[in-house]
Amino acid sequence: MHDDDTPRDGRKPLRSQAWFGRQDKMGFYYRSFLKNSGQPHDRFEGRPVIGICNTWSELNPCNQHFRALAEHVRWGVLDAGGYPLEFPVSSLGEVTMRPTAMLFRNLAAMDVEEAIRAHPLDGIVLLMGCDKTTPALLMGAASADLPTIGVSGGPQLRGVYRGQLIGSGTNIISMSEQLRAGEVTLRDFHEAEAGMNRSAGSCMTMGTASTMASMVEALGVSLPENAAIPAADARRSLLARLSGRRIVEMVNEDLTLSKILTRQAFENAIRTLAAIGGSTNAVVHLLAIAGRIGIDLTLDDFDRLGRDVHCLVDLMPSGRFLMEDFYYAGGLPVVLRELSERGLLHKDAPTVNGRPVGENVQSAACYNREVITPYEAPFKAEAGIAILTGNLAPNGAVIKPSAASPELMNHTGRAVVFESVEAMHRAVSDEDLDIDASCVMVLKHCGPKGYPGMAEVGNMPIPQKLLRQGVRDMVRISDARMSGTAYGTVVLHVAPEATAGGPLAFVQNGDLITLDVAARSLHLHVDEAELARRREAWVPPVPHAERGYAKLYIDHVLQADRGADLDFLVGRTGSPVPRDNH
Numbered sequence: 275m276h277d278d279d280t281p282r283d284g285r286k287p288l289r290s291q292a293w294f295g296r297q298d299k300m301g302f303y304y305r306s307f308l309k310n311s312g313q314p315h316d317r318f319e320g321r322p323v324i325g326i327c328n329t330w331s332e333l334n335p336c337n338q339h340f341r342a343l344a345e346h347v348r349w350g351v352l353d354a355g356g357y358p359l360e361f362p363v364s365s366l367g368e369v370t371m372r373p374t375a376m377l378f379r380n381l382a383a384m385d386v387e388e389a390i391r392a393h394p395l396d397g398i399v400l401l402m403g404c405d406k407t408t409p410a411l412l413m414g415a416a417s418a419d420l421p422t423i424g425v426s427g428g429p430q431l432r433g434v435y436r437g438q439l440i441g442s443g444t445n446i447i448s449m450s451e452q453l454r455a456g457e458v459t460l461r462d463f464h465e466a467e468a469g470m471n472r473s474a475g476s477c478m479t480m481g482t483a484s485t486m487a488s489m490v491e492a493l494g495v496s497l498p499e500n501a502a503i504p505a506a507d508a509r510r511s512l513l514a515r516l517s518g519r520r521i522v523e524m525v526n527e528d529l530t531l532s533k534i535l536t537r538q539a540f541e542n543a544i545r546t547l548a549a550i551g552g553s554t555n556a557v558v559h560l561l562a563i564a565g566r567i568g569i570d571l572t573l574d575d576f577d578r579l580g581r582d583v584h585c586l587v588d589l590m591p592s593g594r595f596l597m598e599d600f601y602y603a604g605g606l607p608v609v610l611r612e613l614s615e616r617g618l619l620h621k622d623a624p625t626v627n628g629r630p631v632g633e634n635v636q637s638a639a640c641y642n643r644e645v646i647t648p649y650e651a652p653f654k655a656e657a658g659i660a661i662l663t664g665n666l667a668p669n670g671a672v673i674k675p676s677a678a679s680p681e682l683m684n685h686t687g688r689a690v691v692f693e694s695v696e697a698m699h700r701a702v703s704d705e706d707l708d709i710d711a712s713c714v715m716v717l718k719h720c721g722p723k724g725y726p727g728m729a730e731v732g733n734m735p736i737p738q739k740l741l742r743q744g745v746r747d748m749v750r751i752s753d754a755r756m757s758g759t760a761y762g763t764v765v766l767h768v769a770p771e772a773t774a775g776g777p778l779a780f781v782q783n784g785d786l787i788t789l790d791v792a793a794r795s796l797h798l799h800v801d802e803a804e805l806a807r808r809r810e811a812w813v814p815p816v817p818h819a820e821r822g823y824a825k826l827y828i829d830h831v832l833q834a835d836r837g838a839d840l841d842f843l844v845g846r847t848g849s850p851v852p853r854d855n856h
């Protein structure tokens with residue numbers, strides 16, 4: 275038997291032995307209560323203890339299959355001689371949580387970090403799927419910095435409606451606009467609703483969930499193919515079991531998360547984000563994860579590294595296909611190989627399987643070039659996330675060119691301003707609203723502090739009277755986010771936000787605004803003297819919360835350009851062994 279000071283064949287002592295390797299009162303205490311589940315004594319004799327961090331919840335339908343997925347991880351840990359212990363953390367369901375799951379991302383990250391540090395764990399398997407569970411778990415694990423491997427839950431099967439592919443989120447938006455325009459009936463709407471989400475799993479479009487699963491793989495935190503295997507495919511269960519085996523080896527190798535999440539890893543993720551036409555939400559999440567692990571990542575990095583990268587994946591919301599098609603075509607390894615062969619990937623970046631990313635993808639084969647196009651004949655050229663600056667967004671804003679209308683990428687229009695999301699929803703149904711297709715819709719007070727939580731309301735609905743005229747896109751600007759499944763010429767994450775006194779707060783109806791994506795510019799045509807006068811007259815809004823976590827969040831949340839983390843959570847503490855509890 276090993277105590278906490280005895281090396282294991284020259285390897286680093288197991289952290290868990292500070293609990294289980296003691297032959298005193300506290301050793302008796304820690305071991306005996308776990309034996310009430312029938313654990314044999316040899317479980318405590320120097321086996322790596324692996325925490326299975328599970329975000330299963332009936333309140334989160336995207337993660338409803340995680341109980342079964344956790345069992346496959348458990349068998350893998352046992353195969354490799356480890357001791358698995360599953361534990362729950364907050365599960366952030368994008369579908370049901372109000373005001374927005376993003377409000378609680380940082381709270382869940384705290385839950386993960388503190389649960390890891392407080393318990394006798396040597397390595398961690400993160401079970402994550404629905405949008406905010408992935409960044410929350412990665413953020414918390416990064417701050418704790420133990421050997422860690424990610425297992426995503428996988429996308430749902432393809433949605434099908436009257437013989438046509440439909441995608442979660444993307445076709446919700448398009449069909450709701452058709453319903454408002456009188457182009458489909460309520461019966462049609464309900465029929466599509468029943469055919470969209472046909473299995474367990476997260477959105478099967480290249481929304482935020484699938485984007486973040488792709489980021490996990492591009493960062494090297496998961497085994498290859500993690501991003502795209504459908505939730506209902508047996509190969510997802512196999513990947514979970516292999517991940518359970520691998521985490522035991524990672525503990526023995528002392529392969530901690532900080533050794534994976536290097537600067538090179540984040541640069542690989544940024545270029546991958548461009549190549550897959552990924553969600554704008556990945557920007558704010560990658561910034562937050564980098565802040566936890568100590569990498570100085572900025573918005574400039576996204577533009578510098580991603581702006582010239584071609585979009586290779588023809589998936590909704592930017593294209594036609596869905597994640598199931600992406601997997602059958604070869605999945606993310608094909609995209610990574612395309613980038614690698616053109617010098618756009620750090621091939622030597624380490625990954626959790628112990629091999630560099632370049633070696634992992636060197637033999638990746640594409641089986642459908644309609645879904646994953648060659649780099650020389652891309653789906654969309656130079657269509658990575660664009661970072662805009664200017665007097666309307668001094669600290670930056672984002673737009674997704676692959677999902678925008680080319681004719682609106684350089685546009686000047688008259689501002690139609692909404693001071694709240696409620697005012698916007700009332701106005702878009704008002705037949706007397708003074709607006710035409712050339713106008714720029716501006717929404718305020720939906721940023722991190724203002725909503726609070728920076729909700730996905732930035733893709734404002736087209737006013738009803740314009741829908742009837744056939745208008746399907748307009749320039750829209752806000753300090754909000756939008757769903758990764760959404761589309762349109764939508765400028766998001768304007769920083770500083772309006773509630774924090776950013777220039778967005780001072781925009782008025784009739785002001786001219788110019789969006790010039792090629793120049794990376796977002797300009798308000800109001801002179802500095804007038805802006806100063808408006809700033810002087812401005813009355814800051816009253817905070818939305820007076821107590822509890824929401825108040826803590828409002829008081830400490832950083833702006834979008836810094837990842838919207840809480841200021842006191844940036845950085846990592848690691849996992850020192852705490853004092854005894856008795």
